[in-house]
Amino acid sequence: MISEATAERVVGPDPADVLDEQLVRQLSERARAEGLRLTGEGGLLSRLTKMVVESALEGEMEDHLGYARHDPAGRDGGNSRNGTRSKELLTEAGPVQIAVPRDRDGSFAPQLVGKRQRRLSGLDDLVISLSAKGLTHGEICAHLAEVYGAEVSKQTISTITEKVLEGMSAWQSRPLDPVYPVIFIDAINVKIRDGQVANRPIYVALAVTCEGTRDILGLWAGEHGDGEGAKYWLRVLSEIKNRGTQDCLIVVCDGLKGLPEAIATVWPQTITQTCIVHLLRNSFRYASKRDWSAIAKDLKPVYTAASESDALDRFVEFSEKWEKRYPAIIRLWTNAWAEFVPFLQFDREIRTIICTTNAIESINAHIRRAVNARGHFPTEQAALKCVYLAVMSLDPTGTGRQRWSNRWKAALNAFDVTFDGRLSAGKK
Known part of the structure; x- marks a missing residue:
């Protein structure tokens, strides 16, 4: 050759x-x-x-x-x-x-x-990319004028970004895996003007797949305050189930009202686990900053205990030391205890997967940057579009699947043994 x-x-x-x-x-x-x-x-x-x-x-x-052009064939009197x-x-x-x-x-x-087309597709991609990074429509207009000398109206920018709604709808209804080891449900607060500007949660469901990758299942807008209940979460979880997910081993959340009841209805075998990281973070809200390190040190034996009885003994010791100064922290852990203790029955490999929140925090930080740059949104749809663009900019392929843990094989074996082969059965 x-x-x-x-x-x-x-x-x-x-x-x-x-x-x-x-x-x-x-x-x-x-x-x-x-x-x-x-x-x-x-x-x-x-x-x-x-x-x-x-x-x-x-x-x-x-x-x-x-x-x-100029070919004699064109002289026959036709078009x-x-x-x-x-x-x-x-x-x-x-x-x-x-x-x-x-x-x-x-x-x-x-x-x-096309006959009514005024932009080459490359400009659309650029506008959508800038929007995903959190730039407002006015900032995108200024950027295009400064860098490219192109005068583009805010209405044109809005028209371009509206194109993503079809993609968002398809993404939100795409088929899902039949079983997930873990699904995390978290909330991002956004400001929406509905008569007056108020905080509204947008819930992100993020799963760990059987291959050890992360998969963002969807986005759902919630109500102001504590408006969500079992009926709301039943609708969300039923949507996930109808898209193909027939089983989930563990759902990790942060005290969302009505969610445990909905989980028990949709996936009766699924364990509801409170998020340890959120539990710790919420504890610090009630404490003076100078006590954070001491509180973290005293709580660690509770959530790293070998058994529930051991954890209860360590929590009693924690309570005796801190209850007079911070009774709200004791009440917080007491109220969350039923959703906290399932964590203690798992071995180290499963605990690591549940507590490894770097992937969640990186997604949330990216979404918050995009949301905070906008200030507030005129509609719920506009807020969802912004969050969707931020999520897609993390993963341009649209699969949302990136490595969750480098020690996944050990965790996979632990999940399959602990949960009696439900992962293997669900994948068939």
């Missing part, structure tokens, strides 16, 4: 490549001589875009008519060219004026740039 490099030395480079390089060199030298900018109106990239788009449109017209019409396109290189060919009977429908 002759390598490509050897073949090129023997027969020389492809003439088309040589012509392309010569064209680019000529354009670059001309731009430098004329002092052209790279981007913006009249810049080099704008001129190149104009040449490429117009050439492609001319090719589409040839395919449509069945003959090339033929009828000049051009001017059109301004918004591109990442700036605004570009192009000449769109027309035909006499008006049947030509270009695919590259």
